Amino acid sequence: MGLIHIELFTTLDLVAQSPGGAEEDSEGFPFGGWQVPMLDEIDGAGVDMAYEGMDALLLGRRTYDLFAGFWPHQEAGGIGETAALFNEVPKYVASRGTPDLPWAGSTRLGPDLVGAVRELRDRHEHVTVIGSLDLVQTLLRERLFDRLDLLVHPIVLGVGKKVFGSGAVPANLALLAPPSAGPKGAVHLRYGLADGAPTAMDAPDRSA
Numbered sequence: 157m158g159l160i161h162i163e164l165f166t167t168l169d170l171v172a173q174s175p176g177g178a179e180e181d182s183e184g185f186p187f188g189g190w191q192v193p194m195l196d197e198i199d200g201a202g203v204d205m206a207y208e209g210m211d212a213l214l215l216g217r218r219t220y221d222l223f224a225g226f227w228p229h230q231e232a233g234g235i236g237e238t239a240a241l242f243n244e245v246p247k248y249v250a251s252r253g254t255p256d257l258p259w260a261g262s263t264r265l266g267p268d269l270v271g272a273v274r275e276l277r278d279r280h281e282h283v284t285v286i287g288s289l290d291l292v293q294t295l296l297r298e299r300l301f302d303r304l305d306l307l308v309h310p311i312v313l314g315v316g317k318k319v320f321g322s323g324a325v326p327a328n329l330a331l332l333a334p335p336s337a338g339p340k341g342a343v344h345l346r347y348g349l350a351d352g353a354p355t356a357m358d359a360p361d362r363s364a
Contacts, residue, residue, distance in 0.1 A: 157277055157278060158211075158277050158279070158280045158281045158282055158283060159277070159283070159302035159303060160273065160276075160277055160283050160285065160295065160300055161206060161210075161282060161283065161284045161302065161303040162292055162295065162296075162301050162303065162304045162305065163206040163284060163286050163287075163305045164287070164289075164304075164305065164306055164319055165307045166307065166308050166309070166319055167190070167308070167309055167312060167313050167316075168308060168310060168312050169312045169313060169314065169318070170319045170320065171190075171316035171318055172287075172289050172316075172318065173185050173187075173188075173289060173316040173317040174188040174189065174190070175190060175191035175287075176189060176191060176192065177189040177192070180218070180287070181289070185316050185317075187315070187316065190311060190313065194309050194340050194342060195340075196338040196339055196340045196342060197338055198307070198336060198337060198338025198339075198340075198342045198343070198344055201336070201344065203307075205305070205344075205346070206286075206305050207238065209282045210241065210283075210284045211245055211280050211282050211283075212245050212246045212247075212248060212276065212279075212280040212282070212283045212284070213245055213247045213248065213283070213284055213285075213286070214248045214273070214276065214283050214285045214288070215247065215248070215249055215250070215285070215287075215291070216249075216250050216251075216287070216289070217249060217251040217253070217255060218288070219286060219287040220249045220255075220257070220259070220262070221255075223242065223247075223259070223286075224258055224259035224262070227239050227242045227259075228243055228260075231243065243259075245261070246261050246263065246280075247261055247262040247263070248262075248263050248272075248276060248283075250265050250291045250294075251264055251265075252267075269291075270298050270300065273295065273298075274300070285301075289317050289319075292319070293323060293324075296320065296325070296327075297323050299325070299327060299349060301349060302349055303332065303347070303349075304329065304347045304349075305344070305345070305346050305347075306319065306344075306345045307343075308342065308344075309340075309341070309342045310340070310341035310342065326354045327349065327350075327353060327354075328351065328352050329348065330348050330349075330350040331345070331346070331347055332346045332347060
């Protein structure tokens with residue numbers, strides 16, 4: 157069985173909405189592109205780690221549209237290696253509608269998203285999810301992920317869609333690698349889904 161690997165850019169208060177620009181998801185969000193001034197080598201290194209061994213992309217509709225308009229035209233540029241990988245691997249799109257999928261190798265998943273993702277896990281060795289925050293909420297809620305990479309940036313926004321939304325369920329995670337930090341204060345954290353769920357602990361009895 158393969159793994160589902162989620163890659164997200166986030167703030168200290170775990171806002172992960174529109175890190176690269178307002179065009180990503182601007183619904184009621186005034187801070188589109190918040191990550192751009194803080195980009196440094198830790199962001200690039202963290203992204204490169206997430207792509208190691210990747211043999212499929214799983215994307216939400218909005219992220220897919222952005223990627224489909226960009227990556228097919230980048231193979232001759234400085235990011236050509238990443239573009240070649242993205243263009244080569246199968247792309248799976250979670251969408252409630254019937255969108256046009258112009259990017260070669262793209263497939264829309266059926267209405268049973270949970271079942272479809274389980275099938276992808278059986279079919280592929282390493283499925284990477286980038287951004288796609290609405291899709292990520294389903295994966296987290298259903299415990300349909302194996303790795304969670306967070307590139308946490310030293311900024312607090314106070315508003316915006318968060319990594320763990322209102323439907324989050326209790327889960328145990330394990331740190332898979334030592335954290336690494338960049339010169340501008342961003343920290344790369346890699347977690348894996350662990351067995352069990354958090355349990356309440358009784359307070360110690362101090363009456364004696």
